[in-house]
Amino acid sequence: MSQQAVTANRLRDGQVVYLAANNGWSDRLADAAVADDADAAKALLATAEGDVDRRVVVGPYLFDVAVETGAVRPLGQRETIRASGPSIQPDTGDRAVRR
Amino acid sequence: MYRYDEFDHGFVRQRVAQFRGQVARRLDGALTEDEFKPLRLMNGLYLQLHAYMLRVAIPYGTLSARQMRRLADIARRYDKGFGHFTTRQNIQYNWIRLEDAPDILADLADVEMHAIQTSGNCIRNVTADQFAGVAADEIEDPRVYAEIIRQWSTLHPEFSFLPRKFKIAITGAPRDRAAVRAHDIGLRMHWNADGEAGFEIMVGGGLGRTPVIGKTIRAFLPKQDLLSYLEAILRVYNQLGRRDNIHKARIKILVNQVGAETFADMVEAEWREIRGGALDLPADEIARIESYFAPPDYERLDAASPAFEAQRRSDPAFAQWVRSNVVAHKRPGYAIANISLKPAGGVPGDASAEQMEVVADLAERYGFGEIRVAHEQNLVLPDVRLSDLHALWQELRTAGLATANIGLLTDIIACPGLDYCNLANARSIPIAQRIGQRFDDLARLHDIGRLTLNISGCINACAHHHVGNIGILGVNKKGVEYYQVTLGGNADENAALGDLVGPAFSGEEIADAVETIVDTYLEQRDRGEQFLDTYRRVGLQPFKEKLYAAH
Known part of the structure; x- marks a missing residue:
C-alpha cells in the first residue's frame, strides 16, 4: 500500500487543508502527517473525524502520497490540483489570491 | 425586464435571513454537515475542490447593467476578481467562504438576484434563447413564459423534492438557440394552422450518463394551458420517476422505459383532471407579464446605415467581427452584438470584474442597459444601433472582449x-x-x-x-x-x-x-x-x- 495523508476542507472558508503531525490542520501539503501503514492511516482519519465533530473541517478522507527527499507529493491528478490550485493559465483580470 | 414586486422582494429577503441563521447554526454546532448540506445547496452553495462555490441564478439569461455591476462587485469583494458564466446561463464564483455567503446573498437581493433553483432536485432556473425579444426570426418573447414558469415553479411545494433535478428550456423562435431538446422539458413556440401561437412540448431530453434527445409528446399546446400541462408532466414524473437509483432518476429514463406515446397518454390523462382550473393562464395575466418585457424605446431608424457599411468596407477586422458576432435584430437599424468570452487561450466563460463592469457600461451607452448570457458561455448586447457597432467594437477590443469567433471552432x-x-x-x-x-x-x-x-x-x-x-x-x-x-x-x-x-x-x-x-x-x-x-x-x-x- 502507498503512504497516505488526510485532507479535508476547512468549514469556515472551504480552504483545502491537511492533517499535520501536531494534529492541527495546515493549508500546506508539506506539513501533512504521512501514514506508512493501514493502522496509522486509520488513526489519522479517526483524528480528522473528531475535528468534523468539532466543526473545524468537513469531508476528511485519506489519499495516496509519496515522500521523496522529504517532500510530500500526491499521487493522483485530483489531489495534485487540490494541493497546488487550478492548473490553468490565468488570463483574465486581477487574480491576486485573496486568503 | 421583469421587476420584482413586493412579494418577490419580501420572499428573497426572508430567504437570506433564513440562510444567515442556518450558517450561524452550522458554525456554532447546532447543525451537522449532513443537516446543513441540503440547506446550503438550496441556496446555490456547493463545496468544490478548493473552496465553496456559489451558483447565482440569472433567470432566462437576462441581466441589467446594475445587476452585472453587482456581480462584478461580488467577484472583487468575495472572490478572486472573476466569475464563470455557465451553460445554464448562470454565474458561478469559485472561491467563496461559507462565512461570507449570507452577505453575498444579501448583496444579490439588493439587485433582485438570488441563488434559488440553482441546485437540488427541484425545477431549476429556466433557460431561454439569449436573443429573446430581439431575434429577427422570433414568434414571441419566450421570457414571458419563462418568467411565468419561474413564478409557478419557485418553491412549488409538490415539486421541491423530485426524483432528480429538472431542467426546462424555452425558445420563441424556429431556430433553436436554447438546446431545448437536451432538456427534461423543451418548449418551442410555433403557430398552428389557425395562426395561433402555442408550444410544441418535448420531454425526456438530457445529456449526462444516458444522453437522449427529447421527444415531442404534444405538437401544439395553447398558451393558456402551459402551466397545467407542465404540472401534469411533473406529476407523472414525480409519481413514477425512480428514486431508488440516482443514475435512473431523470425523466428521460422514465420516458424511455414506458415509451413516449404511453408517457404522453399518462400526461394527457392527468391533464384532463386539472386543465381549466387554477393553473389556467388568463390572457390578462399573460399581458401583465408581457408588459415587463415590453420593447424599449427604439428609435425609428433606416434598415441600412451608410456609416456602418463604410466602416465594414474599410476595416477588415471589424468586418470579420460583424460576420461572426453580429446577428440580425427584429427592429430596422438595430443589431444584436455577441461578446465572446472565449479569447484565444482563455478560460471559456470566465469574465473578470473589470470586464463585467465594461460590459455593464457598454450596455448602458450602446443599448438600453440590458445584457444577456448565452448558454454557450458568452454575453450579448441585444439592442445596438448599426451605426454604433464600430465604436462598440473598438471599446470591446480595448477590454479584450472582441474576439470574432462566435459559432466558430474556438467558441468552445x-x-x-x-x-x-x-x-x-x-x-x-x-x-x-x-x-x-x-x-x-x-x-x-x-x-x-x-x-x-x-x-x-x-x-x-x-x-x-x-x-x-x-x-x-x-x-x-x-x-x-x-x-x-x-x-x-x-x-x-x-x-x-x-x-x-x-x-x-x-x-x-x-x-x-x-x-x-x-x-x-x-x-x-x-x-x-x-x-x-x-x-x-x-x-x-x-x-x-x-x-x-x-x-
Missing part, C-alpha cells in the same frame, strides 16, 4: 472540469486553452466555418459534449486523463447526439486530434458546406482513418 463550451469541480474525472479548461491556442488564427477559423466544440470533464456532461459538432469527454484511465471524441452532435432544432470516433486520446494528443479532424473536414468538404453538412455526407469513416492511421 467547457465545464470547470478537474481544475475546480468535485465531480470531474479530467481537466477541461487546459484542453480548451490548448485547442484555442492551436487555432489562434481568425482567418483560418472563419474559413473553417461554423463548428461547435464542447468539452466536459466527466460523464455528467455540463458542457453538452454529446451535442457538440466535435464533442470531447474527459475520462480517467488508471489515474491518467484521457479524452474521448464524438463527431456530428448538434444542439439546434435538428438536435443529434455525436458518434464516438474510437479509442480516447491523451491530453497531449487531443489538440492534434482536433486538428486532424478539421483537416479531414477541409479535404472532404464540398463548396458551401459547413462541418456538420460534410460529416453527414461522408460519415465517421474518413475521420477514423486519419485519426488512427498511425496506430
Whole structure:
C-alpha cells in the first residue's frame, strides 16, 4: 500500500487543508502527517473525524502520497490540483489570491 | 425586464435571513454537515475542490447593467476578481467562504438576484434563447413564459423534492438557440394552422450518463394551458420517476422505459383532471407579464446605415467581427452584438470584474442597459444601433472582449472540469486553452466555418459534449486523463447526439486530434458546406482513418 495523508476542507472558508503531525490542520501539503501503514492511516482519519465533530473541517478522507527527499507529493491528478490550485493559465483580470 | 414586486422582494429577503441563521447554526454546532448540506445547496452553495462555490441564478439569461455591476462587485469583494458564466446561463464564483455567503446573498437581493433553483432536485432556473425579444426570426418573447414558469415553479411545494433535478428550456423562435431538446422539458413556440401561437412540448431530453434527445409528446399546446400541462408532466414524473437509483432518476429514463406515446397518454390523462382550473393562464395575466418585457424605446431608424457599411468596407477586422458576432435584430437599424468570452487561450466563460463592469457600461451607452448570457458561455448586447457597432467594437477590443469567433471552432463550451469541480474525472479548461491556442488564427477559423466544440470533464456532461459538432469527454484511465471524441452532435432544432470516433486520446494528443479532424473536414468538404453538412455526407469513416492511421 502507498503512504497516505488526510485532507479535508476547512468549514469556515472551504480552504483545502491537511492533517499535520501536531494534529492541527495546515493549508500546506508539506506539513501533512504521512501514514506508512493501514493502522496509522486509520488513526489519522479517526483524528480528522473528531475535528468534523468539532466543526473545524468537513469531508476528511485519506489519499495516496509519496515522500521523496522529504517532500510530500500526491499521487493522483485530483489531489495534485487540490494541493497546488487550478492548473490553468490565468488570463483574465486581477487574480491576486485573496486568503 | 421583469421587476420584482413586493412579494418577490419580501420572499428573497426572508430567504437570506433564513440562510444567515442556518450558517450561524452550522458554525456554532447546532447543525451537522449532513443537516446543513441540503440547506446550503438550496441556496446555490456547493463545496468544490478548493473552496465553496456559489451558483447565482440569472433567470432566462437576462441581466441589467446594475445587476452585472453587482456581480462584478461580488467577484472583487468575495472572490478572486472573476466569475464563470455557465451553460445554464448562470454565474458561478469559485472561491467563496461559507462565512461570507449570507452577505453575498444579501448583496444579490439588493439587485433582485438570488441563488434559488440553482441546485437540488427541484425545477431549476429556466433557460431561454439569449436573443429573446430581439431575434429577427422570433414568434414571441419566450421570457414571458419563462418568467411565468419561474413564478409557478419557485418553491412549488409538490415539486421541491423530485426524483432528480429538472431542467426546462424555452425558445420563441424556429431556430433553436436554447438546446431545448437536451432538456427534461423543451418548449418551442410555433403557430398552428389557425395562426395561433402555442408550444410544441418535448420531454425526456438530457445529456449526462444516458444522453437522449427529447421527444415531442404534444405538437401544439395553447398558451393558456402551459402551466397545467407542465404540472401534469411533473406529476407523472414525480409519481413514477425512480428514486431508488440516482443514475435512473431523470425523466428521460422514465420516458424511455414506458415509451413516449404511453408517457404522453399518462400526461394527457392527468391533464384532463386539472386543465381549466387554477393553473389556467388568463390572457390578462399573460399581458401583465408581457408588459415587463415590453420593447424599449427604439428609435425609428433606416434598415441600412451608410456609416456602418463604410466602416465594414474599410476595416477588415471589424468586418470579420460583424460576420461572426453580429446577428440580425427584429427592429430596422438595430443589431444584436455577441461578446465572446472565449479569447484565444482563455478560460471559456470566465469574465473578470473589470470586464463585467465594461460590459455593464457598454450596455448602458450602446443599448438600453440590458445584457444577456448565452448558454454557450458568452454575453450579448441585444439592442445596438448599426451605426454604433464600430465604436462598440473598438471599446470591446480595448477590454479584450472582441474576439470574432462566435459559432466558430474556438467558441468552445467547457465545464470547470478537474481544475475546480468535485465531480470531474479530467481537466477541461487546459484542453480548451490548448485547442484555442492551436487555432489562434481568425482567418483560418472563419474559413473553417461554423463548428461547435464542447468539452466536459466527466460523464455528467455540463458542457453538452454529446451535442457538440466535435464533442470531447474527459475520462480517467488508471489515474491518467484521457479524452474521448464524438463527431456530428448538434444542439439546434435538428438536435443529434455525436458518434464516438474510437479509442480516447491523451491530453497531449487531443489538440492534434482536433486538428486532424478539421483537416479531414477541409479535404472532404464540398463548396458551401459547413462541418456538420460534410460529416453527414461522408460519415465517421474518413475521420477514423486519419485519426488512427498511425496506430
